[in-house]
Amino acid sequence: xxxxxxxxxxxxxxxxxVVWDLGNVLIDWDPFGAIAAGVGVEExxxxxxxxxxxxHAWNHGPDSGQPWxxxxxxxxxxxPHWAPHALAYRAHFPxxxxxxxxxxxxxxxxxxxAGVPMWGLTNWSDELYHAHAPRLFDFLALLEDVVVxxxxxxxxxxxxxxxxxxxxxxxxxxxxxxxxxxxxxVEAAVAAGMDGIVFTDATQLRLALRKRGLPV
Numbered sequence: 001x002x003x004x005x006x007x008x009x010x011x012x013x014x015x016x017x018v019v020w021d022l023g024n025v026l027i028d029w030d031p032f033g034a035i036a037a038g039v040g041v042e043e044x045x046x047x048x049x050x051x052x053x054x055x056h057a058w059n060h061g062p063d064s065g066q067p068w069x070x071x072x073x074x075x076x077x078x079x080p081h082w083a084p085h086a087l088a089y090r091a092h093f094p095x096x097x098x099x100x101x102x103x104x105x106x107x108x109x110x111x112x113x114a115g116v117p118m119w120g121l122t123n124w125s126d127e128l129y130h131a132h133a134p135r136l137f138d139f140l141a142l143l144e145d146v147v148v149x150x151x152x153x154x155x156x157x158x159x160x161x162x163x164x165x166x167x168x169x170x171x172x173x174x175x176x177x178x179x180x181x182x183x184x185x186v187e188a189a190v191a192a193g194m195d196g197i198v199f200t201d202a203t204q205l206r207l208a209l210r211k212r213g214l215p216v
Contacts, residue, residue: 017169020108021121021123022122023123031089035085116214118144121178156184
């Protein structure tokens with residue numbers, strides 16, 4: 001994995017663009033708010049901490065292109081006691097989006113003003129991304145394009161999704177910097193040939209981008 005503290009710029013200069021993960025890098029996402037809106041705080045906490053149900057593994061289905069109705073029907077069959085909790089997530093989804101991650105979107109705006117092209121690469125269901133994200137977050141319009149995993153039917157860290165990035169950006173992956181908060185996704189990007197940064201906070205990210213010669 002790339003170490004953001006000492007990575008040099010690419011041999012022929014600064015990277016040609018930045019590819020951003022969205023959730024918990026640019027957009028503060030927490031499923032708890034949506035689930036609590038439907039079943040209450042205590043029930044939401046019990047659901048997300050349950051030993052017999054893995055919310056994030058289940059959510060990866062729609063992130064990979066599974067229709068929500070099918071994912072919800074699966075819970076009704078296999079974990080009927082958690083069905084109301086699972087259904088609350090999609091029904092109240094906007095409550096899971098808590099605003100911009102502090103400082104990160106400022107970097108997007110600075111890079112855009114400097115003419116650095118940027119793209120998004122997000123694990124997000126097709127249905128929920130297009131219904132909510134562009135409407136709620138105007139900075140997404142500063143990105144050239146957003147690769148949405150649920151639309152493509154491929155989710156990080158599947159290596160095939162980076163071939164989609166190559167095609168959509170029209171650029172050599174080796175000249176692109178990828179920023180994600182999940183180490184496994186960054187590792188997959190690096191294996192595909194990208195430069196990768198594991199996001200922790202905007203201050204450290206600014207330093208990492210600056211060391212790569214980017215104007216922030």
